[in-house]
Amino acid sequence: MTGEMTEPGGPERAARPPSRRALREARMRRRAMAIATLSTAVVVALIVILVPMAPGWERVQRSFFNGEVFAKTFPGLLQAFLTDIMIFAWCAPMIAVLGLLIALARDARSPALFPLRLFGTIYNDAFRGVPVILVIYLVGFGIPGLGLPRPWNSPYIWGTVAVVLTYSAYVAEVYRTGIESIHESQRAAATSLGLSHWDVMRYVVLPQAIRRVIPANMNLLIALQKDVALLSFIGPVEVLRQAGVYKSLLANFTPYLGAALIFLAVTVPATRWVDRLIARQNAARS
Amino acid sequence: MAKLSIQEVWKSFGTHDVLKGISLDIEAGQMVCLIGASGSGKSTLLRCLNLLEPVDDGAILLDGADITDPELDPQPIRQRIGMVFQSFNLFPHMTALENVLLAPRRIHRKSREALLPGVKALFTRFGLADRMGHYPDQLSGGQQQRVAIIRALAMQPEVMLFDEVTSALDPALVGEVLDVLRALKAEGMTMVIATHEMAFARDAADKVCFLYEGRILEEGPPAEIFSAPRDERTRAFLARVL
Numbered sequence: 001m002t003g004e005m006t007e008p009g010g011p012e013r014a015a016r017p018p019s020r021r022a023l024r025e026a027r028m029r030r031r032a033m034a035i036a037t038l039s040t041a042v043v044v045a046l047i048v049i050l051v052p053m054a055p056g057w058e059r060v061q062r063s064f065f066n067g068e069v070f071a072k073t074f075p076g077l078l079q080a081f082l083t084d085i086m087i088f089a090w091c092a093p094m095i096a097v098l099g100l101l102i103a104l105a106r107d108a109r110s111p112a113l114f115p116l117r118l119f120g121t122i123y124n125d126a127f128r129g130v131p132v133i134l135v136i137y138l139v140g141f142g143i144p145g146l147g148l149p150r151p152w153n154s155p156y157i158w159g160t161v162a163v164v165l166t167y168s169a170y171v172a173e174v175y176r177t178g179i180e181s182i183h184e185s186q187r188a189a190a191t192s193l194g195l196s197h198w199d200v201m202r203y204v205v206l207p208q209a210i211r212r213v214i215p216a217n218m219n220l221l222i223a224l225q226k227d228v229a230l231l232s233f234i235g236p237v238e239v240l241r242q243a244g245v246y247k248s249l250l251a252n253f254t255p256y257l258g259a260a261l262i263f264l265a266v267t268v269p270a271t272r273w274v275d276r277l278i279a280r281q282n283a284a285r286s
Numbered sequence: 287m288a289k290l291s292i293q294e295v296w297k298s299f300g301t302h303d304v305l306k307g308i309s310l311d312i313e314a315g316q317m318v319c320l321i322g323a324s325g326s327g328k329s330t331l332l333r334c335l336n337l338l339e340p341v342d343d344g345a346i347l348l349d350g351a352d353i354t355d356p357e358l359d360p361q362p363i364r365q366r367i368g369m370v371f372q373s374f375n376l377f378p379h380m381t382a383l384e385n386v387l388l389a390p391r392r393i394h395r396k397s398r399e400a401l402l403p404g405v406k407a408l409f410t411r412f413g414l415a416d417r418m419g420h421y422p423d424q425l426s427g428g429q430q431q432r433v434a435i436i437r438a439l440a441m442q443p444e445v446m447l448f449d450e451v452t453s454a455l456d457p458a459l460v461g462e463v464l465d466v467l468r469a470l471k472a473e474g475m476t477m478v479i480a481t482h483e484m485a486f487a488r489d490a491a492d493k494v495c496f497l498y499e500g501r502i503l504e505e506g507p508p509a510e511i512f513s514a515p516r517d518e519r520t521r522a523f524l525a526r527v528l
Contacts, residue, residue, distance in 0.1 A: 189375035189434075192336050193389035193441060194365035203388055207379050 062252075069254040073246045077258045080242035087160065087228045087238070092221060094164045099171030100210075106176055109197065120172070127169035133230050136162040140234035155235035163231070167224055174216045178209035215278040222270050226263060239263075287350050289314040289476050290335070290445055295344035297330055304330045306500040307344070312445075312478060312493075317471045319487035319508075320480045322497035323523060328480035329372075331497070332447045335478065336369045348445070365393060368438030372450040374430040376422040382409075382433045383418040386440045393441070401440075408436045412466055428459030435466055446470065448479040464490075484527055488512050496520045 018026075051057060105113075105120035127135065139162035144153035151157075182205050190200040232241035239259045246255035288311035297305040305327050312318050320328045333339040335346060337353065337360040345352045353363045376385050386405050390396055409415050412432045422430055431451055438446060448467065452460040464486050470477060471490060481487055487494050488508045495505040496517075504511060504520050512528075515521045 185371065185373060185375045186377065188333075188338055189369075189371060190377070190388075192338060192364055192369040193437070194361045194393055195389055196361060196392075199392050203392070204377050208377075211379070 064253045064257055066252055066254040069246075069250055069252045070258055073243075073250070073255045074258050076246065077239055077242055077255060077262060080237060081239040081259075081262050083236060083238040084225075084228045087156070087163075087231060087236070088225050091160055091163050091167070091224065091228070094160075095167045095171050095224070096217075098164060098168040100175055102168055102172035103175035103179060104201070106172065107179055107201070124169045124172055127166050128173070130166075132163070132166050132227055133233065135166050136230055136234060138162075139165070140231075155231070159231035159234055159236060163224070163227065167220065167227075170220055171217060174213050174220065175209065177216070178213035179205055181212060182208050212281075215274055215281060218270075218274040218277065222267050222274065225266060225270070229263075288312055288347070289316075289349065290478070291347040291350075292331075292335070293345045293347065295331070295334060295346065296342045297327075297334055297339060298342055304500055305334070305341075308497075308500070308502055309344075310495060310502060310505065312476060314476050315474045316492045317467075317477045317479065317490060318493045318495065319491040320478065320495050320497055321482075321484065321487055321523075326497040327500045328497055329449050332369065332449050332478060332480055335445075335447055336367050337364055338369075361393075365389075365441050366443055367445045367447060368441060368443035369447040370431070370434050370438055370449065370451050372453050374422070374427070374434045374454070376430055376434055376437070378422050381419050381421055382414065382425065382436075385422070385433060386437045389437070390440050405436075405440055408439060411469075412436060413462075426459060427455045428462045431455065431463050432466055435463075439470075445476045445478070448477065448481070450480050450482065452481070452483055482527070484512070484524070496523065498523070 054060075102120050102123060105116045106124070108114075108117045108120075136159060140155055140158045143158050143161075144155070186204055186208070187200055190204040195203070229238060229240040232238055232244070237245070239262060243255040243259040247253055290312040292308055292310040292312075295305055295308045296303070308327070308331060310318070320331065322328055330339060334341050334354075340356065341354050344354070346354050348363065348366065376382075377388070380388065383405065386408070387398060387401055390401050390405075391398065406415070406418070409418050412435070414429060414432055414436070417425060417429060417433075422433070425433065431454075435451075451467075452463050455463065460483065464483065467477065467479065467486075468490055479487075479491070491508050493505060494508045494511045495502045496511060496515075497503070498519050503517050504515060511520070512524065515524060
């Protein structure tokens with residue numbers, strides 16, 4: 001269903017003068033708008049007046065809000081951000097697949113597959129219980145430390161592995177919630193037709209479950225998009241690392257602000273979009 | 287030999303005995319109606335017949351062979367016994383046609399093209415030829431239930447189980463589904479039907495069984511059960527529902 005619906009009997013309604021309720025509500029809306037505008041203006045004014053009065057403001061302004069440094073470093077930051085996008089682009093599909101496999105492992109019901117189920121559970125507990133940055137350090141420094149030859153000691157490879165391992169655990173949990181949200185009667189109906197456990201999963205449960213958890217997984221993707229920057233700690237020169245380089249070079253923190261703005265430019269619209277997706281799904285279900 | 291023979295079947299959930307030694311023979315082509323209050327064990331019995339629930343004790347013979355043996359693969363047996371549920375349980379992400387095609391395609395490994403003529407004929411027969419491309423939420427309850435029946439029939443089962451298939455329907459839509467059951471009976475389908483539609487059981491069933499707290503208290507031709515019930519509890523139940 002799309003967001004806006006025409007009111008039933010719209011045309012006839014429009015011909016009549018607005019009802020008392022409509023007038024009253026319009027008046028209330030105008031009043032609310034006025035109050036919101038006023039209070040926002042007051043808060044902004046206070047910030048603009050009070051913050052520069054702080055003793056260190058001059059210094060902060062020079063080292064964090066330096067227009068000249070910003071102009072000089074921003075193109076380089078954008079360039080470095082392409083690396084973030086690249087890492088994100090190859091991580092996301094791997095996470096989607098591995099997460100699904102782990103969710104399925106955790107759903108395995110036959111006793112012969114118990115080891116698979118146990119593995120899924122331990123995996124999820126371990127990777128959701130450890131900070132991402134720790135996994136990145138352990139995998140990113142530990143595995144190349146084995147003395148692997150040239151292309152195989154790349155921090156891109158092992159950084160990717162670390163991020164994929166961690167995020168798959170979260171995505172697996174989301175998938176599992178989706179699988180469990182499908183009513184038992186759907187499985188019963190499919191089973192009664194003589195379909196195998198796997199066919200029931202593949203054709204009946206998963207298509208519904210995956211669709212239902214798309215918004216939740218989108219939220220994880222947004223988080224992933226930010227966490228890609230953590231790879232900078234093991235080497236790849238992506239936007240956060242690049243900002244650090246500029247900071248040392250120019251003895252100025254403004255590049256960090258530039259990097260933050262770049263992330264916001266991506267995550268804010270993405271978050272809004274997911275919110276709308278969720279709202280639409282809720283509307284469709286009710 | 288009975289088509290389906292239920293012999294001393296027991297089933298419990300936790301400490302609660304739901305079926306307490308049910309025995310019943312269903313001949314080929316017979317329509318048997320199970321009546322009784324909610325919780326008397328009608329649905330559980332049907333789910334046991336379809337192997338959705340394992341029985342604790344006793345045996346169920348299909349053409350003389352025990353199907354409750356836990357060593358048996360339940361899938362080929364379920365294919366021979368179709369089931370239709372109270373709440374339709376259509377797959378909401380598939381059209382009516384896809385709902386019907388799924389099992390035969392996966393199990394009989396037939397192509398869509400090979401199946402289509404037969405499936406179309408079923409839709410036409412039950413007055414749904416123009417609804418094949420609709421999704422379940424675009425169909426009325428009666429239409430959904432008829433699609434669910436077609437879905438079970440498409441597997442060409444030898445026995446059909448119906449679990450209160452009209453209980454979730456508007457009164458105005460009950461008739462169209464009961465008509466389908468009558469048509470299947472005329473065709474010689476073997477059917478076990480749990481129902482609250484007493485008028486239907488009375489004039490369509492070959493045999494009526496009254497279940498009470500997990501036992502069959504009384505069974506016989508509908509004329510006998512409805513007009514001259516022997517047990518006091520059957521009389522009390524019929525007095526409440528008729």
